[in-house]
Amino acid sequence: MSKTYTDVEQMICLSSRLIEDNRTVFVGYGMPQIAAILAQKLYSPNICQVYEYGAIGPEVATPFKRNMMADARNSYRSYSWMSMNRMMAQAQMGYIDYGFLGAAQIDKYGNINSTIIGKDYEKPKKRFTGSGGGNEVASLCWKTIVLMQHEKRRFLERVDFITSPGYLDGPGARENAGLPRDSGPHRVVSSKALFDFDVKSKVMRLIGLCPGVTKEDVLENMEFEPVVADKLEQLGPPTEDELKILREEIDPDRVVIGRID
C-alpha cells in the first residue's frame, strides 16, 4: 500500500503530539511554526507560544505563509507584544519550557548545525542561515525539541559547526560551558523515528519508529550509532484530523507539507 501522507506531514504531526498543554513554547522559524499551530488546534489548546520577535501567546491565524514570521497572522490575538531582548531574557530567566527548532544537521549529542557545511569557515561548501534565535532557544529553554529530515548526511557523529548547543561533547559539558543547569535537547523528531537522549551518556537514543520503518532502516541512515531503547514504541501515522487541519486550514497550498508523489 502506498503512503497517504508525506514525510513532512509525519514529522509535523508527530512533533505536535509532544508538546504538553499549559506550557510555554519558544517556536523557531519554519516547520516548528506549523507544528505549534497544529498542536494548539488539536492537542494542547492552552500552550503559550512565544516568538523571538515579541509575540506572547498568539493564536496564529491560518493559512500559514511560508518564509513568514512576525506578520499580523503570526501575532494574531496574543496576550502581549514585546521585543527581542525581553523574549530572550525570559528564556534566560527560566520562563520558557520548550524550545522548538528545525536544523540542517544534528550530531549524536544533539548539537545543531545551521551555519555551514565544510570545514573552511571563510569559504564554506554550503552556507545556511546561521543561528537566528536558535542559539538562544537551544541554550536557554528547559527542553528543546528538534525536527529533522532523516538522512545520513544530517545525522552525524560530529556536526561541521555547532551553531546551537546540544550536550556538546557529553555529560557535564553544558554545565562546564556555563549553560543553564538541567537544560538541553529533549526529543529529536525525524521523518523516520523519535529519539530522546540517554541519561548517562547524553547520546541520542532511539525510542520510537514511524509506521513502516524498521530499526535497521533508521540506523542505516545515520552516520553514528545511537543508543537503542530496550522497547521501541510504534508511532502512529498522521491521523485524519491532523491531516485535515494541516491540508485544509494551515497549509492549503501545501508549500511546506508537500504533496504525495
Added chain:
Amino acid sequence: MDVLESGMGEVLLQDVDDVREWMRDKKTRALEEKVMDEHEAVRRFLKDGDYISYDLSSMVRGPMSIEREIVRQKKKDLWIAAKFTLLDTTLLVGGGCVSKIDVGFAGLGRPLFEAIENGIVKTIDWSNGTLALRHLAGAMGVPFLPARSLLGTDTFKHSGAKVVEEPFTGKKVALVPAINPDVAIIHVNQCDVYGNSRVYGPSITPLETAAASKNVIISTEEIISTDEIKKDPGKTTIPYYMVNAVVVAPYGAHPGTVPGYYSYDSEHLEEFFAARSLEELAEYIDKYVHSTSGHEDYMEMVGGDARMEELKKAEWIKEGYY
C-alpha cells in the same frame, strides 16, 4: 575578571565616552524639522564603509524603500547587523553594497549564500539574541552585557564575544560588546516632523537600535502632528532627539507587510525569491531599483495605488494596531 576564552570574530569597538560625546555634539535637541527625501537622507547620513542596522525585516515593517535607495546610490563596503533579517541582506549584498555581515540570521536565499561561499562578503557569526543584546548595550552606554547563550558553540568561536568567570558568583558567562551603528534605518507607522516615532505591533529592537546609532534615518508611512503625539505619549517608541532624518514613504515596507495596515505582496515576493543566483538577483535589482528614480517611481512600477488598495484590503487583521 579573567577572560577564559575569546571569539575570533572582528568587532567594531567604540569607546563609550566617544559615543557620549557624539550624542552630545552631533545629535540636536532642537525641535528642527527633519523631513527630507530619501536621496538626501541617504546621501547625508550614510557613507561608504559604515556599519548599518535596521529593525525587523524585508517581510515585516522593514525599511525597504531606504534599502533600495542605498543600492541605488551604490554605497560600498557596508557592515551589516543582520539580526532577524530576511531579504534585506540579500538585496544589499546583491546590490554590491556589503563587505561584512554580523550574522544573526543570514536570510535568505541562494544569492546571499553564493556571495558568502565565494568569499565576496565576510561573515561574523553571532545570534539574533546576542546581536539584539549588543544594541541594548550600545543603547545603555555600557561597553558590554553578559549573556548565557553562545557558550560552548562554534557560533561563539566565530563571534567577537568573550567568556569570563563573572565576579559575583563565579559562573561562566559570555560578554558581548556594545554596538553603536553609524546608521540606523527604521520604518515606522507614524511620526511627526521632528522624528517622534510610533511603531505598532511586536518588534525586534527599534528603540535600542535608534538610541545606539550615531545617525538615525526614519522612514514613515505617514506624518502626524506633534499634538497628536502628545495626546498619547505612551505610543511613542522613539523620541525625536535620537532622529536625524524623517523620510515620508507610504508603503515603504513593500514587498513586505506593515502589520495591521497592508499585507505583503506575495506575487512580488515570488519574483524576488525566484532569483537563484547573484546574476539573476542583479536582473531583479536592475529592474526594480536602478531603473526607478526613487520610491514613488518604484511604487508605480509595482502596481501603484490600485495594487496598494488590494494589499490594504488583504490585511484583514487590524486588532491591536493603531
